[in-house]
Amino acid sequence: DLARFHATIDEVAESPSLQAVAALDEKAEEKTRVNPRSRAHKPRDEAEKQNRANRLAVLKKEIEELRGQLADTGFGTKTKAGLTTEVGAVVARSVLEYFKSDLGRKVLKRLHSLGISSKGATADATPKSTAGNPFAGKSVVLTGTLATMTRSQATEEIRARGGSVVGSVSGHTDFVIAGESAGSKLDQARLLGVAVLEEKEFLELLNP
Numbered sequence: 001d002l003a004r005f006h007a008t009i010d011e012v013a014e015s016p017s018l019q020a021v022a023a024l025d026e027k028a029e030e031k032t033r034v035n036p037r038s039r040a041h042k043p044r045d046e047a048e049k050q051n052r053a054n055r056l057a058v059l060k061k062e063i064e065e066l067r068g069q070l071a072d073t074g075f076g077t078k079t080k081a082g083l084t085t086e087v088g089a090v091v092a093r094s095v096l097e098y099f100k101s102d103l104g105r106k107v108l109k110r111l112h113s114l115g116i117s118s119k120g121a122t123a124d125a126t127p128k129s130t131a132g133n134p135f136a137g138k139s140v141v142l143t144g145t146l147a148t149m150t151r152s153q154a155t156e157e158i159r160a161r162g163g164s165v166v167g168s169v170s171g172h173t174d175f176v177i178a179g180e181s182a183g184s185k186l187d188q189a190r191l192l193g194v195a196v197l198e199e200k201e202f203l204e205l206l207n208p
Contacts, residue, residue, distance in 0.1 A: 001086045002095070004159075005075055009118040013099035013108060017075040018092040024066045025089030031059045077164035079139040079172060084164040134205045135163030139172055143186055144179030146199050157206055169194060177202045 006012045034052045036043050043049035067083045070076030076085045087095075098104040111118070135158050142151050142165060149157070154177065155165045169176060169188040176189035177197045189196050197205070 005073065005086065007119065009111070010108065012095065013104070015096070017070060017073055018087070018096050020066050020070050021075075021085050021087065021092040022089055022096065024063060024070070024083075024085075025092075027059050027063050027066070031056060031063065034059065074162075077139075077162065078137050079164055079174075084139065084166065133161040133163075134208070135161040135175075138163045138174035140165050141167070141169050141173055141176045141185055141189070142179075143176060144182030146177075146179040146202075148199065148203065154202075161206070 002012050002015075002018075005017060006015060012018070032038065033041055034055045035041070036049045036052045036056065043052055067076065067078075070083065070085055071078055076083045078084075085092075099108065140158050140163050142154055146154055158165050166173070169185050169192065171192055171194075173189070173192070173194045175195050175197055176185060177199070178186045178189075179199055186196065188194075
């Protein structure tokens with residue numbers, strides 16, 4: 001997933017997208033803490049209440065800016081539930097911390113000394129336009145076995161068209177793509193009234 005958005009491993013080590021994911025998580029947690037209406041963290045007095053209200057306004061603006069940055073780069077996809085990022089905050093922080101560690105720096109230094117130059121999927125890629133694509137900005141769940149491609153290939157096709165593939169069905173899911181032997185996810189989709197696509201319909205939407 002990271003290789004699709006970074007041309008080299010050095011870019012991963014200093015990734016603005018990973019930094020944005022980590023920062024977004026931190027600001028979201030702070031937003032909950034400083035909310036002057038929070039029952040768990042009530043302000044002591046009117047002065048603190050006003051200070052927290054001011055900070056909350058700043059946080060909301062910063063959060064929207066980070067979401068916009070991630071959506072613009074394609075590292076985040078806007079859905080009904082909010083923003084879905086390629087990796088979560090835990091992974092983002094772990095990757096960044098690894099490359100800041102002594103071991104991570106040694107690995108990069110060793111790769112450079114050996115003349116090894118990694119190349120990510122973006123190095124020679126030309127971005128595809130997702131405008132008007134039926135999967136753009138949509139949340140999709142895959143279930144069952146597809147005859148024409150693997151689940152990983154289907155995931156890549158959806159993401160390349162601006163969609164997001166998630167693991168479970170909810171009221172925020174836009175499509176469930178059902179292959180052979182589809183299980184409980186298909187039942188849940190029908191229960192919630194989520195649109196279900198069979199493989200033929202899925203392929204038709206991939207290449208309209």
